[in-house]
Amino acid sequence: MNRNEQLFNRAKAIIPGGVNSPVRAFGSVGGIPRFIKKAEGAYVWDENDTRYIDYVGSWGPAIVGHAHPEVIEAVREAALGGLSFGAPTEGEIAIAEEIAKILPSVEQVRLVSSGTEATMSAIRLARGFTGRDKIIKFEGCYHGHSDSLLVKAGSGLLTFGNPSSAGVPADFTKHTLVLEYNNVAQLEETFAQAGSEIACVILEPFVGNMNLVRPSENFIKALRSLTEQHGTVLIYDEVMTGFRVALGGAQSLHGITPDLTTMGKVIGGGMPLAAFGGRKDIMAAISPLGGVYQAGTLSGNPIAVAAGLKTLEIIQRPGFYENLNARTEQLVKGFAQAAQANGIAFSTDFVGGMFGLYFADKRPQNYADMTHTDIEAFKRFFHGMLDRGIAFGPSAYEACFMSAAHTPELIEQTVATAQEVFKEMAA
Numbered sequence: 035m036n037r038n039e040q041l042f043n044r045a046k047a048i049i050p051g052g053v054n055s056p057v058r059a060f061g062s063v064g065g066i067p068r069f070i071k072k073a074e075g076a077y078v079w080d081e082n083d084t085r086y087i088d089y090v091g092s093w094g095p096a097i098v099g100h101a102h103p104e105v106i107e108a109v110r111e112a113a114l115g116g117l118s119f120g121a122p123t124e125g126e127i128a129i130a131e132e133i134a135k136i137l138p139s140v141e142q143v144r145l146v147s148s149g150t151e152a153t154m155s156a157i158r159l160a161r162g163f164t165g166r167d168k169i170i171k172f173e174g175c176y177h178g179h180s181d182s183l184l185v186k187a188g189s190g191l192l193t194f195g196n197p198s199s200a201g202v203p204a205d206f207t208k209h210t211l212v213l214e215y216n217n218v219a220q221l222e223e224t225f226a227q228a229g230s231e232i233a234c235v236i237l238e239p240f241v242g243n244m245n246l247v248r249p250s251e252n253f254i255k256a257l258r259s260l261t262e263q264h265g266t267v268l269i270y271d272e273v274m275t276g277f278r279v280a281l282g283g284a285q286s287l288h289g290i291t292p293d294l295t296t297m298g299k300v301i302g303g304g305m306p307l308a309a310f311g312g313r314k315d316i317m318a319a320i321s322p323l324g325g326v327y328q329a330g331t332l333s334g335n336p337i338a339v340a341a342g343l344k345t346l347e348i349i350q351r352p353g354f355y356e357n358l359n360a361r362t363e364q365l366v367k368g369f370a371q372a373a374q375a376n377g378i379a380f381s382t383d384f385v386g387g388m389f390g391l392y393f394a395d396k397r398p399q400n401y402a403d404m405t406h407t408d409i410e411a412f413k414r415f416f417h418g419m420l421d422r423g424i425a426f427g428p429s430a431y432e433a434c435f436m437s438a439a440h441t442p443e444l445i446e447q448t449v450a451t452a453q454e455v456f457k458e459m460a461a
């Protein structure tokens with residue numbers, strides 16, 4: 035038995051399912067999860083000392099590469115000054131100012147410790163600010179695991195969502211409307227019928243949690259104009275896309291000014307840090323200024339802030355996103371050619387440092403399309419690559435991530451490996 039297997043058995047005895055976040059258990063691809071013992075640059079090493087080229091990047095944060103020396107140094111220095119104070123610090127101001135500089139829509143910011151907290155708080159804020167209860171989310175978008183967001187579509191347009199998790203009372207999701215991504219007609223109809231009751235619309239402005247799905251221009255335009263018209267708060271959940279698809283996130287690519295933005299992942303450079311921010315008049319509704327309660331013992335943690343600030347500095351260096359974009363393009367083009375050469379039904383998409391691989395002839399436009407891709411083919415691809423030392427997220431429903439540490443040579447190597455795997459799949 036190899037060490038990953040031993041550790042998985044040991045973990046399962048003491049941690050439910052052996053993991054602290056479900057996707058890590060390899061449930062949707064089968065096999066034994068790799069227990070990682072270290073990471074550096076584009077690589078991770080498992081407990082068998084097997085090295086992998088990593089396209090998970092801790093699910094997005096590792097945009098400058100794992101264990102970047104400057105980030106590690108910033109963390110080391112911060113740690114020497116104490117791990118947590120539960121009091122305001124100058125670093126918090128610096129990172130808030132930096133975020134506001136990068137994202138013009140964000141006039142004020144509050145720091146939290148996870149993306150789940152950021153979206154949960156932003157929604158509470160939108161409800162408190164508007165005095166309305168109902169919210170709209172889109173099927174296939176993930177916004178963390180707070181109760182009112184663990185919801186699947188109801189049977190009809192204006193039926194509210196049903197809990198998608200045991201333990202969530204139906205009463206908690208009855209205010210959440212679940213609509214189809216990219217469906218403009220449905221969005222218009224919903225606003226026509228219930229616009230004045232809707233506190234906020236939350237979306238992933240490029241979806242990264244049902245693989246990568248991009249919004250149509252019409253969809254984005256309709257979202258902004260309908261929310262504006264009805265006094266509904268538009269929340270861009272950029273926990274994944276922020277500082278990832280472009281420096282200024284999806285909103286900079288869409289040319290849209292959302293009312294609130296949630297951030298996480300890249301912003302903490304691998305440490306637990308997330309944030310929400312936006313219009314000053316809305317942010318003023320938060321405690322201690324306003325009546326919407328929100329708090330956190332470790333919010334704005336000095337070590338996390340130090341890692342975040344250094345990461346934000348590195349990604350603003352000249353050419354960072356041009357490079358990242360070029361690497362991602364090199365990879366998806368190489369994959370597409372390799373698949374075509376082997377007659378595999380396959381398509382790809384990418385935005386900045388985030389990409390999607392789909393075992394289907396056409397790119398999915400929504401969740402229903404995603405469910406029609408060939409999941410079995412993905413599993414074979416996933417294991418074929420992993421066995422050859424290249425790691426992707428262990429689910430067909432996850433996007434993949436490029437980092438600045440992935441050199442053109444590593445990408446060439448990745449493409450050559452994919453060519454081998456596709457060939458094996460075709461045989």
Ligand SMILES: *Cc1c(COP(=O)(O)O)cnc(C)c1O
Pocket residue numbers: 147148149150151153176177178179238242243271272273274275298299308
């Ligand atoms: C990862 C993610 C979250 C949740 O963030 P956590 O830090 O895991 O709680 C929320 N929204 C989006 C879009 C995400 O990708």
